[in-house]
Amino acid sequence: MNVPARPPRNWMLLAGVTGLLVAMTVWSAYGIGFSLTEILCNIAGGTRLITESWPPDFGFLPRLAEPMLETVFIAVIGTVVGGILAIPVAVLAARNITPNKLTWFADRNFMNILRTLPDLFWAMLFATAVGFGPVAGALALTVFTVAVISKLWSESLESIDMGLPETIRAVGGTWFQMIQFGAIPQAVQHYVSYALYAFELNIRASVVLGLVGAGGIGMILETQRANFEYERVTMIILAVLVAVLIIEEISESIRKRLA
Amino acid sequence: MSQNDPNKATGAIRFDKAGITYPNGVVGMKDLDLEITPGEFVVIVGSSGAGKSTLLRAVNGLNALTSGSVEIDGERVATHSNRELRRMRKRIGMIFQDFRLVKRLSVMSNVLIGRLAHVPGWRAMLNFWPAADREIAIDALKRVGIADKAWVKASQLSGGQQQRVGIARALAQQPAIILADEPVASLDPVTTHQIMRDLVRINRELGITTLVNLHFLDLAREYGDRIIGLRFGELVYDGSAKTVTDEDFRNIYGRDFTEDDLLEEEV
Ligand SMILES: Nc1ncnc2c1ncn2[C@@H]1O[C@H](COP(=O)(O)OP(=O)(O)OP(=O)(O)O)[C@@H](O)[C@H]1O
Ligand SMILES: [Mg+2]
Numbered sequence: 154m155n156v157p158a159r160p161p162r163n164w165m166l167l168a169g170v171t172g173l174l175v176a177m178t179v180w181s182a183y184g185i186g187f188s189l190t191e192i193l194c195n196i197a198g199g200t201r202l203i204t205e206s207w208p209p210d211f212g213f214l215p216r217l218a219e220p221m222l223e224t225v226f227i228a229v230i231g232t233v234v235g236g237i238l239a240i241p242v243a244v245l246a247a248r249n250i251t252p253n254k255l256t257w258f259a260d261r262n263f264m265n266i267l268r269t270l271p272d273l274f275w276a277m278l279f280a281t282a283v284g285f286g287p288v289a290g291a292l293a294l295t296v297f298t299v300a301v302i303s304k305l306w307s308e309s310l311e312s313i314d315m316g317l318p319e320t321i322r323a324v325g326g327t328w329f330q331m332i333q334f335g336a337i338p339q340a341v342q343h344y345v346s347y348a349l350y351a352f353e354l355n356i357r358a359s360v361v362l363g364l365v366g367a368g369g370i371g372m373i374l375e376t377q378r379a380n381f382e383y384e385r386v387t388m389i390i391l392a393v394l395v396a397v398l399i400i401e402e403i404s405e406s407i408r409k410r411l412a
Numbered sequence: 413m414s415q416n417d418p419n420k421a422t423g424a425i426r427f428d429k430a431g432i433t434y435p436n437g438v439v440g441m442k443d444l445d446l447e448i449t450p451g452e453f454v455v456i457v458g459s460s461g462a463g464k465s466t467l468l469r470a471v472n473g474l475n476a477l478t479s480g481s482v483e484i485d486g487e488r489v490a491t492h493s494n495r496e497l498r499r500m501r502k503r504i505g506m507i508f509q510d511f512r513l514v515k516r517l518s519v520m521s522n523v524l525i526g527r528l529a530h531v532p533g534w535r536a537m538l539n540f541w542p543a544a545d546r547e548i549a550i551d552a553l554k555r556v557g558i559a560d561k562a563w564v565k566a567s568q569l570s571g572g573q574q575q576r577v578g579i580a581r582a583l584a585q586q587p588a589i590i591l592a593d594e595p596v597a598s599l600d601p602v603t604t605h606q607i608m609r610d611l612v613r614i615n616r617e618l619g620i621t622t623l624v625n626l627h628f629l630d631l632a633r634e635y636g637d638r639i640i641g642l643r644f645g646e647l648v649y650d651g652s653a654k655t656v657t658d659e660d661f662r663n664i665y666g667r668d669f670t671e672d673d674l675l676e677e678e679v
Contacts, residue, residue, distance in 0.1 A: 319474065325528065
């Protein structure tokens, strides 16, 4: 059998899409007042900042241990609590195993609302309830984790083979048993992988939340910056960088082992 | 309550003008009248799409009838009460072409799934199975000769062994009826005969009513007591496997049969 001739490329479409992208970029840059000349003029200020930030103040390092640990704790709490709460949210949002359309619809929207609002918003919200500090940070990350894991995992659950859940039904199992024995075992690996991914995001988010007062390393970073202690700021950034790299390395190796 | 009377044979199935029309308009079962007595070994044949799976799945309510009725031991298979349906399914085992095991769990855990509806919910949930139920699971594994594999992960077994786990799971239900939907379709010829012999032996030993969908005619002839032929959702043959003729098969299939319809390659 002959392979049919390759269909011609649609040059018009290609040109149109490229043109549209360029136009949108230019328009956006104009809209936010982005100007190359201005950046070039201000570059002197930037170089001064860089020279003042070097070398990093290694003497400051010992004082970072405790806030760094706090940052990790906030991330751990957010990941564990959020990871557990994400399970029912994801299950009810998976079209193939949700008990009924209404539940699915309600849960879908709930999930979308969680996802639309940024972690900073949740931090502010919880701060007004429990005061600024690590607890508000952990609560914010809990919500953030539910949003991340439930969305990704509900999609994994939707792609499972429905044979096993049906088998659980066939032996007289309940809906809950169908979930526990038929659906979840097929998506456990994905769950662990997403939870680790959420943890990585949470470490970074935990630093950012610290900037606005949720405690941990971010808070130190912000105070030092406000005091123009740029050599200490560099030290903190280096420490965060190393910590994030280590954690990503560990989580990556766990994920590889699972695959 | 015939189901709870240990002296009375259970596992009678009765279709009465039963029909299933799928939501897309396809007729999967049409005006079926069929009576199966406790302990029978029935083989169901028919070409692809004839409605074999539809028939089996109507027995345990996986497919709901759209007309007529199906009764088990005089009790109508529920169409809307989940609780009723679960109570009936508890005593109906099902075996599938693709085994349908939880691959990441042990053989034992898979067989215990057959006990799900027999124990309190919290016990199953916490994997806290009563000793008696574990005993039943072990017995089921012994009956199919793979008790030594109890703690092996299901994914590490061969196809034939996985299907035996599937049978053991059904046996763990202590069923009155076993439904097997093309149980040997993904197995090699040697394993196919072993599994078919297992099913026949279990049927004889325990008197469990057994319905098996097969698409190989020689297997149907060799292992069936009674053969039921379906075509376009209708019953077109019902008779003994000993007396079924090639002409009957031609009629069921609506065509001459070929080597593809036989497990052993000879016509
Ligand atoms: N869920 C469904 N929705 C719509 N149509 C269906 C459904 N299940 C089965 N059918 C149709 O009903 C008819 C009977 O299907 P059934 O699966 O019972 O056939 P079968 O004899 O088991 O075939 P096979 O040998 O291929 O397994 C077929 O035409 C099939 O396409
Ligand atoms: Mg079928």
